[in-house]
Amino acid sequence: MNPGRAARFAAVYALLRASADVADHWVQTDHQARIKGQHDHNDGQSSAAGRRACAAHVATYTATQAAAMLAGSRLLGLRLRPGPVAAALALSAVTHYIADRREPLRRLADATGKANFVRLADFGLNGAYCLDQAWHHAFETAAAVIASA
Numbered sequence: 001m002n003p004g005r006a007a008r009f010a011a012v013y014a015l016l017r018a019s020a021d022v023a024d025h026w027v028q029t030d031h032q033a034r035i036k037g038q039h040d041h042n043d044g045q046s047s048a049a050g051r052r053a054c055a056a057h058v059a060t061y062t063a064t065q066a067a068a069m070l071a072g073s074r075l076l077g078l079r080l081r082p083g084p085v086a087a088a089l090a091l092s093a094v095t096h097y098i099a100d101r102r103e104p105l106r107r108l109a110d111a112t113g114k115a116n117f118v119r120l121a122d123f124g125l126n127g128a129y130c131l132d133q134a135w136h137h138a139f140e141t142a143a144a145v146i147a148s149a
């Protein structure tokens with residue numbers, strides 16, 4: 001194991017995870033949060049609004065992660081290469097969009113026996129949010145591996 005690469009991975013993961021929380025909970029607008037998962041199969045209007053809101057959110061989300069990676073790389077002397085960082089941010093952006101459109105994760109949850117959990121909104125727990133965050137964490141880990149290469 002390369003200790004330098006392992007340290008870069010840990011730093012990059014921390015930067016991606018922290019900036020994701022900031023982007024999801026502070027940078028994202030209320031409008032984006034409410035509309036980004038909207039689907040209306042009757043007239044297409046709401047679906048288009050949902051796609052636009054989600055794309056706008058993912059743009060600010062990715063910009064927030066990019067800023068954190070740039071600042072962190074400079075401050076920590078990580079010497080991250082632009083190509084792997086761009087690939088990592090692209091993976092994070094695409095998978096974030098998929099999850100935040102809501103329906104793809106709901107279908108995945110249904111297909112994997114998590115139908116009840118994804119719809120759980122009781123006892124102080126929100127299953128959809130938990131599965132959403134687990135999805136993001138998994139792909140941020142993959143992105144950190146890519147960026148730290």
